[in-house]
Amino acid sequence: MEYAMRYRRADAAARAGAPCWHPIEAAPLDEVRRVQERKLAAQMDYLEARSDFYRAKLADAGVRFGDIRTIDDLQRLPYTFKTEIRDSLAARAPFGLHQAAPLADIVQMQASSGTTGSPSYVALTEPDAEMWHEMSARCFFANGVRPGDMVLHSFSLAKGFVGGIPVLQALQYMGAIDVPIGADGGVDRLLRACADLRPRCMIGAPNFVLHLAERAPELVGFPASELGVRRVVVGGEPGGGIPAVRARIEALWGATCTEMLGGTDIGVAYWAECDDQSGMHMVAMDYIITELLDGESGRIIPFADGARGELVYTAIGRKASPLLRFRSGDHVEVLGTRCACGRTGPKIRCVGRTDDMLIVRGVNVFPSAIQSVVADLAPETNGVIRVVADFAGHTTQSPLKVIVEQGEGEPPAAAEALRQRIETRLRDALAFKAAVRVVPARTFPSPGAAKVSLTLRADPVLP
Structure with a gap:
């Protein structure tokens, strides 16, 4: 037919x-x-x-x-x-x-x-x-x-x-x-x-x-x-x-x-x-x-x-x-x-x-899970993150670098306290040690037609 x-x-x-x-x-x-x-x-x-x-x-x-x-x-x-x-x-x-x-x-x-x-x-x-x-x-x-x-x-x-x-x-x-x-x-x-x-x-x-x-x-x-x-x-x-x-x-x-x-x-x-x-x-x-x-x-x-x-x-x-x-x-x-x-x-x-998963001192870590933990801290952060996997493969023995944007209008003076809170939250929730860097809102490019990749393979040069 x-x-x-x-x-x-x-x-x-x-x-x-x-x-x-x-x-x-x-x-x-x-x-x-x-x-x-x-x-x-x-x-x-x-x-x-x-x-x-x-x-x-x-x-x-x-x-x-x-x-x-x-x-x-x-x-x-x-x-x-x-x-x-x-x-x-x-x-x-x-x-x-x-x-x-x-x-x-x-x-x-x-x-x-x-x-x-x-x-x-x-x-x-x-x-x-x-x-x-x-x-x-x-x-x-x-x-x-x-x-x-x-x-x-x-x-x-x-x-x-x-x-x-x-x-x-x-x-x-x-x-x-x-x-x-x-x-x-x-x-x-x-x-x-x-x-x-x-x-x-x-x-x-x-x-x-x-x-x-x-x-x-x-x-x-x-x-x-x-x-x-x-x-x-x-x-x-x-x-x-x-x-x-x-x-x-x-x-x-x-x-x-x-x-x-x-x-x-x-x-x-x-x-x-x-x-x-x-x-x-x-x-x-x-x-x-x-x-x-x-x-x-x-x-x-x-x-x-x-x-x-x-x-x-x-x-x-x-x-x-x-x-x-x-x-x-x-x-x-x-x-x-x-x-x-x-x-x-x-x-x-x-x-x-699987392609995104990182292993930090034996612990499986998904960048989306990190994003979920960070997003709960709004409005101190706007939820925008990037994970810096600047190491060969998917495994590291060092603390995982995580860059987090502050919320819109949040004072720069609050960044250090936010950094400490995020590191503690990530350790408690996901059982790995992070090295968090807090940056101003809108540091990363706005989303466009391409998918947003949460993982960077090199440490970016930021203002």
Whole structure:
């Protein structure tokens, strides 16, 4: 049967009052598991027929495709690492040895941000692209966006990032109206569009939406809270799950702030926070099998309250760039397994990424955790930090250098007391010793189209 991708889902408007975008989000987990295992079996058959990459990988592991039929069977498979995907892309242009669909069937490609090396180039067939739209629509719906809403697009729209065109496509698919200015369009143009169009929703990186709010009085003449935005959806970098950062976003915009999480290799977004604001639900369980890897034991553990680990993904139903047991690098804490919204996917918050983790005298430290501790000291600090990792690799025996901006208008004379308080808080909360330097507000460049990197590899020369 000929396949035709839809620009807007035909029943989008009718879903506006539903409790979830798709019933699978609230389905009993035993029913979800049956769907997953049926699709897993089909995916393994597809890969056996189409994937040079996984035929070689499973042969090396001594595993037959036909042996993998249940979720428990997945643990017989080796992991797929980001480095393998980079090597695969280098070995065969344009989409790597793991490309499993003919080039003639590929209609779209996207690129990762490349913050940890060369970008990953991800291919999509038409069914793959609609799968991405569907997963993202579920996220935006959980986040509070509804069909008919106007949404100010404040992620970057350039460089092939998934926060750009795929987000625009997903919003159109779900019946919302994307205002496609993008962070690349600049703060002035974004705020002017916001003042002119009064969108109910806004999407963007948390640090950038804060910056927009701070500039609103200067550029449009009144506070961001008077611009009509009532829902701010954030993602793409740490911040949305940090209570003090979220509280500041909500106060400045006069809006509810919810968070989402995804990754280019698997999709745009597939974890999303509902109105309960108590963690991000997995909303795409019929497209992704998710495992939780305990870093200390190396074992897969249940999604139970309080569990911590790294997310491991297996895409089911994916054609062009499929992945089995992909180590995401996202380290999370499980905040709950039940929710008033009725969604049955576990709730998480992301505590950091493997690529960002530093080891300070044997203690694992994520820069986002440092940011969370510092943000709680507002208004003495504005929450802007940079971690200086001016040492080889990710391990140091010395105190970790942390630069912290004071709050706007705070007296320079208060810097020393603030420094001591932050060092004590970091030692008590995160069990490592920091060497904190306090600098004036606005020392670091204002957020823009690029993600904010909390880690610097050289000690900056500052005023």
